[in-house]
Amino acid sequence: EWILHNDQFIQEEDLKISMEDRGYQFGDGIYEVIRVYEGNLFTAEEHIDRFYESAEKIKIVIPYTKDVFHKLMYDLVEKNEIDNGIVYVQMTRGCAPRVHQFPADCPPVIVANTKSMERPVEAMRSGVQTKFVEDVRWLRCDIKSLNLLGNVLAKQEAYEEGLFEAILHRGETVTEGSSSNMYGIKNGVLYTHPATNLILNGITRRVILELCKEQGIEVQETAFTKSEALEMDEFFMSSTTSEVMPIIAIDGHKIGSGVPGELTKKLQKAFEEKLK
Numbered sequence: 001e002w003i004l005h006n007d008q009f010i011q012e013e014d015l016k017i018s019m020e021d022r023g024y025q026f027g028d029g030i031y032e033v034i035r036v037y038e039g040n041l042f043t044a045e046e047h048i049d050r051f052y053e054s055a056e057k058i059k060i061v062i063p064y065t066k067d068v069f070h071k072l073m074y075d076l077v078e079k080n081e082i083d084n085g086i087v088y089v090q091m092t093r094g095c096a097p098r099v100h101q102f103p104a105d106c107p108p109v110i111v112a113n114t115k116s117m118e119r120p121v122e123a124m125r126s127g128v129q130t131k132f133v134e135d136v137r138w139l140r141c142d143i144k145s146l147n148l149l150g151n152v153l154a155k156q157e158a159y160e161e162g163l164f165e166a167i168l169h170r171g172e173t174v175t176e177g178s179s180s181n182m183y184g185i186k187n188g189v190l191y192t193h194p195a196t197n198l199i200l201n202g203i204t205r206r207v208i209l210e211l212c213k214e215q216g217i218e219v220q221e222t223a224f225t226k227s228e229a230l231e232m233d234e235f236f237m238s239s240t241t242s243e244v245m246p247i248i249a250i251d252g253h254k255i256g257s258g259v260p261g262e263l264t265k266k267l268q269k270a271f272e273e274k275l276k
């Protein structure tokens with residue numbers, strides 16, 4: 001298994017990360033997960049743009065052009081002969097004696113690896129169950145930060161109950177999933193939280209909103225409440241790894257008739273067409 005360390009390809013066992021890496025000590029860094037279908041990076045430019053935007057938001061300068069960065073991702077996939085899978089890439093502010101403020105002369109540390117992964121076809125066919133979990137994260141969820149403790153704790157709470165995802169809410173307002181975006185459909189209109197500081201604007205989310213336009217599905221980027229969520233005709237989530245994933249129950253309460261909805265299935269199909 002090759003991994004990327006800054007601009008070098010090395011074997012994973014040869015990677016040395018300092019105890020004083022700020023990612024390790026502060027979660028002071030950012031990441032991306034990019035999907036690979038049939039050896040091709042899906043929506044790579046969008047992911048790379050978001051990576052550069054996240055870096056800028058936390059004031060880290062990436063020492064490569066986007067083209068060079070793209071090539072590094074591509075070469076890693078090729079070296080590891082990944083057919084279907086993901087690239088995980090992260091960048092921390094670098095290594096320095098531990099102080100909270102940014103250290104001087106601290107080059108960032110980039111690492112990336114790949115993993116083979118098939119599409120979750122079974123779950124996408126049957127739909128998944130979820131629960132509400134209070135969103136206790138910080139107020140810059142638009143940054144794809146390595147600080148994922150709020151997300152980890154929420155996902156674990158769902159996982160312990162045998163559920164696929166936690167639906168986060170701030171007070172009564174549904175924001176997003178622990179590692180996904182959330183959508184409800186009512187009377188043919190698709191509702192999803194607007195792309196504010198309270199959610200990560202998913203790349204899959206952007207593809208889906210585009211597909212809605214193409215399919216003539218009306219979209220309202222308007223937040224909805226927990227009780228409105230339970231009254232939706234259809235519900236689904238999206239992410240790089242889960243694509244368009246139907247949600248058939250929240251807190252044991254069936255959504256619609258408790259099976260994947262028609263518009264959700266239409267979007268799944270349209271999404272699949274994009275992969276060809």
Ligand code: PDD
Pocket residue numbers: 033151176177178179180181199200201202203204205238239240241
């Ligand atoms: N998670 N919201 C959150 C909090 C996320 O962590 C993710 C992605 C998304 C969906 O974004 P995208 O469609 O760009 O994958 C929304 C990735 C997959 C992860 O952490 O593994």
